[in-house]
Every structure is written in C-alpha cells, then in structure tokens.
Amino acid sequence: MAGFQEPPLKKPKTDVNFVFNSHLPVQQSPIRGVNGHFNNKQHAGNFLFPKGPATFKPKVQGNGANRNTKSSDQLKILKQRHALPIFPARPRLLKELKKNDVVIVIGETGSGKTTQIPQYLHEERLDRKGAICVTQPRRVAAITIAKRVAEEMDTNLGELVGYSVRFEESVSPSTKLKYMTDGMLLREAISDPLLSKYSWVIVDEAHERTVSTDVLFGIIKDAQKSRKAFAKYPLRVIIMSATMDVDHFSNYFNKCPVLYIEGRQHPIEMFYAREKQEDYVLAAMSTVIQIHKEAPPQHDILVFLTGQEEIDAVVHNIRLIAKDNSLAEFPKIRVHALYAALPAHQQLDVFRATAAGERKVIISTNIAETSITIPGVRYVVDSGRAKVRNYLPGSGFDVLKVKKISQAQAWQRTGRAGRETSGFCYRAYTLEEFNAMAVNPVPEILRSNMSSVILQLLAMGIKNILTFDFIDKPSTEYVQQAVEQLTLLDAAKVVKSDMLELTETGKKMAQFPLDxxxxxxxxxxxxxxxxxxxxxxxxxxxxxxxxxxxxxxxxxxxxxxxxxxxxxxxxxxxxxxxxxxxxxxxxxxxxxxxxxxxxxxxxxxxxxxxRRCIIAGLFTNVAELQLGGKYLTLDSRQEAALHPASVLFGGKPAYVLFTELVHTGKTYMHINSAVDAQWLFETAPEYFRKRHIKI
DNA sequence: GAGCACTGC
Structure with missing residues (x-):
C-alpha cells in the first residue's frame, strides 16, 4: 500500500501565490469547495508574486499588558505571523482593501486570513472611525479566534480584541477587533441597521451559506448604500471564504474584486479507494487497523462516521480487535468516541495527550470537523458518510466512502506527495465517486421556514421582502407562507401591495431569539x-x-x-x-x-x-382524530401519527397539538399536547372558522 | 413502535 512513509520532521516550506482577480487552478486534483462544488476552472490569470516579506514590522503593538513576562513569546508569535501564507501578500492586500468597498478573499484554512487581515487593518489604522467586526458561523470559533488574536496583539481579551456570542461577551468601549457569530451581528442590526459602530465588516466562512450569512449579505449591501446616502463614513466589507465558485458572489457584490491567497502550511496527502466499498463501517475499521500496523506510535487516527450508535459500535469493535494477539507487537490503542451528545468529561478525554508507545483512535461525527480540533491527529479516515470538511489544517476534503483495507494496493494516491506532507487522509470511496458527488447543494435559506428571517427583516425596517436583495432568492411560495403565518400570529400586517409592517405584538416578538x-x-x-x-x-x-x-x-x-x-x-x-x-x-x-x-x-x-397559552402560538399545528382512528392535520390536511415517544401515544384525544412534523417512515407529530376544540376556537377564531372543527 | 448530525439568536 502506497504512502505510509513517515511524515517529515522538516517543516514544510509554504509556497505562496497571491493572485489578483483571477481564477487560480490551485491543485492538480479537483478542488472541492466546502459546499461540494468544484472550482477547477482554468483561467489565465495575473499572477502577482509579492516581492518579499520579512521587512515589515507592525507599527502598532498591543498595550503590552504582559510585556515583561512574555517578550520572548511575543517574538515567537511575530515569527509565526510572518511565516503565514498571507503575510507576503500584505501590501497588495491592503492596497486593494483601501481601494474597494467590497473585496472577496479566498483562502484555505491555515492561510491566516481570519486572524491576520483584521490586524493588518488595525496596524494601518484603517479602523479609526469604527471597529472591525469579524463574523463566524460558530460560537467556539468566534471565541477561540479572538483569544488567539488577543495573544498575538499582546493585549488582554476584551480590550483591543473582544468577542460577542449568545450568553457570552468580552468587549469594552476600546474594542477595535470584535469577533462575533453572524447571528449576533444580525441581532445588532435590529437596533442599528446601518451597522454604524463598524468601519469594517468581515464575513468569514461565507461559503457555508448559513441563513444568517445570507441575510447579512443583504443587510450589509443596504447599510453601505444608506451610509453613502446619509454621507456617513463608508462601510467597508470583506467576504472571506474557502475555495468555491466565486462568480456568484462577485456578481452579487457588483463584480467586486476577488483575491486569492494560496499556500497551505500543512499539505495533506490524499488516498482514495480503488474499488467501491459495500460496507463503509467495515471499510473504516479495517483502514484503521491497517494504518495502525504501519504508522509510528503517537500518530493518532481520526475516523469520521455518521451517528452515535454506529460510533459506539465501532469503538466497541476496535477495542475488541485491539486485544487480539496478532496486534501485540504494535502500539497500544486508546479508542475514544466523540459526538455532541456525549457528556463534557468524555469529550475532554479526547484531548488527553497520547503517551509514548501509544496510539489514540478517535471515532467521531462531523463535530470534529469544525467545532473541536484535536491535536496530534496525523491520519484521517473518511467513511464518506459523515459530512467531512476541513479537518486537518489545509485540507479540503468532503463527503465520501472508505475502502477495505486488506488489499495493500487498494489506494489511489492524489495530490502532493512526500516530504512536505504533514497528514494523511484515507477516503473510503473512489475518486470517481468523489467527483460524482453532489454539486452545488441548495443553500439553507432556500430550504428553510422563512418566518423568523422575515420577522427580523421587518424589525430592521425592510418592508418589502419580495424585493430584498438576497444572494439567492427564496421562493415566493415560501415567503408567502411565512408572511401568512406572521399575519395569523398578529405579528405583521399588509399595508399595501407587498408592503408589510410589524404590529406592536410583532415588534415585541422580534426581540426574542425564538421562532x-x-x-x-x-x-x-x-x-x-x-x-x-x-x-x-x-x-x-x-x-x-x-x-x-x-x-x-x-x-x-x-x-x-x-x-x-x-x-x-x-x-x-x-x-x-x-x-x-x-x-x-x-x-x-x-x-x-x-x-x-x-x-x-x-x-x-x-x-x-x-395548554391554552401554547395554542396561542401553535394553533397552526393541530391535528384532528378521524373516524378511522387516524389523525389529519388541520392546516395542510395531511395524515400524521402520534410519535411513540409521546406520552399521548396509545390514547386517542380528539385534537392534538404538536411542535413539528417529522417525516421518516411515516409522518409523526413530535411533542404533543391534547387540546380542547373550544379552546382552539376561542384562541384563533378566524383561523378555525374555516376549518370546521367539531365542538 | 421509533431510528442523523451539526450549527445559531
């Protein structure tokens, strides 16, 4: 089997290309954006190689809070900063950022864009008129990045550098670099639609296309326009993303420039299964054992699978196999399960360092992909069933399916090989399968219930939802459904064609972080x-x-x-x-x-x-018992059954309320309450008048 | 008699 040589001791040198306004064919194998679409278009571009780094010294240092104790640490940090792939691009980057209202920056994980660009802006004092806001889709990311940047700038967290996520905030009036969740910035936009606190808004991980980032795009464009119209200082915007099809983004932001930062600090060597795998769990397990037999101790293995039950089973099996005599000569194996529902102390177990002569094997859901980073992992086994994205620094892998280990020649190797490699990824599916995988998945906002989003937009003073500048427009049908729901809840009313306004109730409702x-x-x-x-x-x-x-x-x-x-x-x-x-x-x-x-x-x-009070919010979620003993929902007249986990299961109340319908084997009503027909009428008379309920 | 995972305010 190819490629099990020991990873190098030498640190990889990073090769950096900084390219302006061109689509760069970065790798020899197809690049897959996190959302699963390819971007291997070949364009002739302007390759602009920076003249050379090393001369730059930050003009602005931190407040020196820990200067006496940390000066050698600070030097080390400065060296690390200068070694980042983004560093040589600094002058050109700043030039473009100064020139344009919106810039898209494409860079792989590990390029340093998230930690460095805000610092560059601050060092140049481009944040004189307002703070720099950097949004993240996840809480942990916002917090940990803020901590890292505060350290780099030698300042206490919450002073120059801070963060803001739900239930947790560390900011002060002097905060200039503020890392926050995208949802949090949306909340702020309700009371301040011009985002007037900020001179820069940086939307990171834009390729993930969360509902919040998509809505933020529109808000930001509006805010830019309004600030121009009111002759306020301009709002500058940076959209940051992993490799993806940028044309859609660039067009949306008025053909704004796209900057590419290339160069990974830790190249990953990729292996694909040569043949299709029937049983991906078995394939993943056998791959682990094969790696285990060949890799040096303390080179830990991370395996991606789908769910809790499957993971528990694999952990159990690997522990059994590890006791087998045939493995006696190999390192001792420590196996861990890792998923969100696991109690905290068991999650923390995963971080325990591997002892000499030992190997850690972690069987995880995709929680280890974004939310938890485990040091020491050198091998990743991707079953193809978990949605895997950038785990190893600099890798760009995705959904896949793994390979049976027994054949030594079963792997097809792609990408850079050899010396620079700092990690290995085994994909239990073939390159053909990888290439055939879903292109352009539908953005979340096109699949979601829009009522929360619309309530928020209305609260920000946006009256016509149909003309709001979404990067991808939700269907009119979904928008209308949501508007109807908000009208029924007495949150909004139509003032004239397509124009909506919040009621007093609606204004209050928008204050809550709730459906x-x-x-x-x-x-x-x-x-x-x-x-x-x-x-x-x-x-x-x-x-x-x-x-x-x-x-x-x-x-x-x-x-x-x-x-x-x-x-x-x-x-x-x-x-x-x-x-x-x-x-x-x-x-x-x-x-x-x-x-x-x-x-x-x-x-x-x-x-x-x-129960009556609950009806006030959920009256559209009621089902009626039919003569045959089945339930029909009153809203869309579909058949639905009480879920076996419901306390009402087995009983037959005439009317039941539910929080949601779940379509699995059948359509089930989740979380139920028996309700009285009379209450329904009293609570939402107009709604139920049309629905002929029997009292 | 069920059955995916993860994220956000």
Missing amino acids: PRYAKILLSGPDYGCTDEVLTIVAILSSESIYTNPSGKKEAAVNARRKFSSMWCHENFLNYRNLSYTVEVRKQLVQVCQRCGISIVSCQQNLDSV
Missing part, C-alpha cells in the same frame, strides 16, 4: 396567567434535548422518563449540558420579557391555562 410562534406563546403568558410556566416550556422547546439516550440503556431511559415523579430528575438520563443551556435560555427570555413589559405570573399548576 415567532414560541415568542407569541410568551407574549400570551399574561393573558392566561402562566408566563412563568410557558417560559420553562419554551426554553426547553428551543434548546437541544435535555435527555440522554445511551446506547444499550434505551429501555432504562424510556422507563425512567415515564415515571415523571419528583425523583425523576435525579440520575435519570438528563443531559446536564443541555439542561444548563436551557436554564440560560430561560434567563435570557425572562430578561427580554422584562424589557418588553410582559408580566411574569404563575398559574400554580393550572395546566389547562398552560
């Missing part, structure tokens, strides 16, 4: 005297599951939950992390209630009030 239907439930709390109770319910509904489902203990968990007694909470399979998060959500909702003047009252165990 509009849940916000409406809270607003109705005082009417039913049960704000206190619905706050708890809505907090739970809008958080991740507070339950745990350990494999092998399924039945015990189900039985424990059925008891529903005062003892129930104690050691009964509750997910501590999510439960704590839910408590935080509830606190935040209480604060928003107080700000909106919603009185927090309790109904003292009067559960009928609670």
Whole structure:
C-alpha cells in the first residue's frame, strides 16, 4: 500500500501565490469547495508574486499588558505571523482593501486570513472611525479566534480584541477587533441597521451559506448604500471564504474584486479507494487497523462516521480487535468516541495527550470537523458518510466512502506527495465517486421556514421582502407562507401591495431569539396567567434535548422518563449540558420579557391555562382524530401519527397539538399536547372558522 | 413502535 512513509520532521516550506482577480487552478486534483462544488476552472490569470516579506514590522503593538513576562513569546508569535501564507501578500492586500468597498478573499484554512487581515487593518489604522467586526458561523470559533488574536496583539481579551456570542461577551468601549457569530451581528442590526459602530465588516466562512450569512449579505449591501446616502463614513466589507465558485458572489457584490491567497502550511496527502466499498463501517475499521500496523506510535487516527450508535459500535469493535494477539507487537490503542451528545468529561478525554508507545483512535461525527480540533491527529479516515470538511489544517476534503483495507494496493494516491506532507487522509470511496458527488447543494435559506428571517427583516425596517436583495432568492411560495403565518400570529400586517409592517405584538416578538410562534406563546403568558410556566416550556422547546439516550440503556431511559415523579430528575438520563443551556435560555427570555413589559405570573399548576397559552402560538399545528382512528392535520390536511415517544401515544384525544412534523417512515407529530376544540376556537377564531372543527 | 448530525439568536 502506497504512502505510509513517515511524515517529515522538516517543516514544510509554504509556497505562496497571491493572485489578483483571477481564477487560480490551485491543485492538480479537483478542488472541492466546502459546499461540494468544484472550482477547477482554468483561467489565465495575473499572477502577482509579492516581492518579499520579512521587512515589515507592525507599527502598532498591543498595550503590552504582559510585556515583561512574555517578550520572548511575543517574538515567537511575530515569527509565526510572518511565516503565514498571507503575510507576503500584505501590501497588495491592503492596497486593494483601501481601494474597494467590497473585496472577496479566498483562502484555505491555515492561510491566516481570519486572524491576520483584521490586524493588518488595525496596524494601518484603517479602523479609526469604527471597529472591525469579524463574523463566524460558530460560537467556539468566534471565541477561540479572538483569544488567539488577543495573544498575538499582546493585549488582554476584551480590550483591543473582544468577542460577542449568545450568553457570552468580552468587549469594552476600546474594542477595535470584535469577533462575533453572524447571528449576533444580525441581532445588532435590529437596533442599528446601518451597522454604524463598524468601519469594517468581515464575513468569514461565507461559503457555508448559513441563513444568517445570507441575510447579512443583504443587510450589509443596504447599510453601505444608506451610509453613502446619509454621507456617513463608508462601510467597508470583506467576504472571506474557502475555495468555491466565486462568480456568484462577485456578481452579487457588483463584480467586486476577488483575491486569492494560496499556500497551505500543512499539505495533506490524499488516498482514495480503488474499488467501491459495500460496507463503509467495515471499510473504516479495517483502514484503521491497517494504518495502525504501519504508522509510528503517537500518530493518532481520526475516523469520521455518521451517528452515535454506529460510533459506539465501532469503538466497541476496535477495542475488541485491539486485544487480539496478532496486534501485540504494535502500539497500544486508546479508542475514544466523540459526538455532541456525549457528556463534557468524555469529550475532554479526547484531548488527553497520547503517551509514548501509544496510539489514540478517535471515532467521531462531523463535530470534529469544525467545532473541536484535536491535536496530534496525523491520519484521517473518511467513511464518506459523515459530512467531512476541513479537518486537518489545509485540507479540503468532503463527503465520501472508505475502502477495505486488506488489499495493500487498494489506494489511489492524489495530490502532493512526500516530504512536505504533514497528514494523511484515507477516503473510503473512489475518486470517481468523489467527483460524482453532489454539486452545488441548495443553500439553507432556500430550504428553510422563512418566518423568523422575515420577522427580523421587518424589525430592521425592510418592508418589502419580495424585493430584498438576497444572494439567492427564496421562493415566493415560501415567503408567502411565512408572511401568512406572521399575519395569523398578529405579528405583521399588509399595508399595501407587498408592503408589510410589524404590529406592536410583532415588534415585541422580534426581540426574542425564538421562532415567532414560541415568542407569541410568551407574549400570551399574561393573558392566561402562566408566563412563568410557558417560559420553562419554551426554553426547553428551543434548546437541544435535555435527555440522554445511551446506547444499550434505551429501555432504562424510556422507563425512567415515564415515571415523571419528583425523583425523576435525579440520575435519570438528563443531559446536564443541555439542561444548563436551557436554564440560560430561560434567563435570557425572562430578561427580554422584562424589557418588553410582559408580566411574569404563575398559574400554580393550572395546566389547562398552560395548554391554552401554547395554542396561542401553535394553533397552526393541530391535528384532528378521524373516524378511522387516524389523525389529519388541520392546516395542510395531511395524515400524521402520534410519535411513540409521546406520552399521548396509545390514547386517542380528539385534537392534538404538536411542535413539528417529522417525516421518516411515516409522518409523526413530535411533542404533543391534547387540546380542547373550544379552546382552539376561542384562541384563533378566524383561523378555525374555516376549518370546521367539531365542538 | 421509533431510528442523523451539526450549527445559531
């Protein structure tokens, strides 16, 4: 089997091309953008090689908070900064950034664009009139990058460099570089649509196309225009992304320039299965064992699989295999499972350093792809079933399917080889399969319920949703459905053709970080005297599951939950992390209630009030029992069954309310409550008048 | 009698 030579001790030298306005064919194998589309177009471009780095010294240092103790560390950091692929491009980059209102920067993970560009802007004092905001799709990323940049600038976190994510903020009036989640910036835009605090907004990981980034694009364009119109200082914008088809982005931003930063610090050697694999789990396991037999100890292996159950099974099996005599001569194996639902202490286990003569094998969901980075991993095995993106620094891999190990010549090697390689990726599917994989997946915003987005846009003063400048326009049908829902909830009203306006209720609803239907439930709390109770319910509904489902203990968990007694909470399979998060959500909702003047009252165990209050937000989610014993939803008249996990399962209430429909084997109603027909009428008379419910 | 994972305010 090819390519199991020991990775080099020598640090790879980075080759850097900085290219202006050209599409660069960066690699010999097709490049796949994170969203799975190719960008291997060949264009003749202007290759602009920078003249040479090394002379630049930052004009502006940090506040020297730790100067006495850290000076040698600071030197080391400066060296590292200068070694980044982006560094030689600094002068040209700044020139273009000064010249253009919008610039797209394409760079691989590890190029340094996220940590360096904001610092370059600050060093040049281009943030004199307002702070630099850098958005990230994920909380952890915003926090960890801010910490790193604060360290590089030798300043305390929360001073010159800060971050802002939900429930956690570290900023001060002196903060100039602010890392935040894209959702957080959208929240800010409700009270300040011009984003007037900022002179620069940098949208990072734009290729991920989250709903928030897509909406931000439109907001940013609007803000740029308005700031021009009001003769305020301009808003400068940088869109940063991994390799992708940039034409769509560039066209959207008025044919703005595209800058490419090439050069990976840690090249990855790729292997593809030579033959199609029937059983990807088996293929992944056998690959692990094969690597294990050939790689030096302490070179750890990370395996991507799909789900918890599968992962637990593979962990179990590898532990069994590891005890086999035939492996006695090889390093000792330590196997870890890693997925989001795992208790925190078990997740932390993964970070324990590998001891001499030992090897760590981590079997993970794609959580290890973006949210958790494990040091020491030299080998990645990609089963092709988990959605894998940039795990090893500088790699650009994707969805795949792995290969049976037994044949030594079973791998096809692509990409750069040899000396510079700092990691290996084994893909359990063939190059042909890789090439055939989904191109251009549909952006999330085109698949989502639009009611939250529209409520937010209306709160920012955007009245015509149909003409809002989305980079990809959601279908008129989806927009209309959402508008209808907001109208039914009394959040918005049509003022004239296609023009909408928020009602007083809607203005309050927009303040809540919730689905509009849940916000409406809270607003109705005082009417039913049960704000206190619905706050708890809505907090739970809008958080991740507070339950745990350990494999092998399924039945015990189900039985424990059925008891529903005062003892129930104690050691009964509750997910501590999510439960704590839910408590935080509830606190935040209480604060928003107080700000909106919603009185927090309790109904003292009067559960009928609670159920009636829930109807106020979820009246479109009701199903009616039919003569044959099946349920039909009243909104879209589709057949739906009570989910077996529901406490109502087995019973036959005439009307049931649900939080969502889940289409699996059948259509199931999730999280139910029995409701009275009379209540439905009283709560939403216009809606139910048309629906002929029997009282 | 079920059954994917992850992310955000």
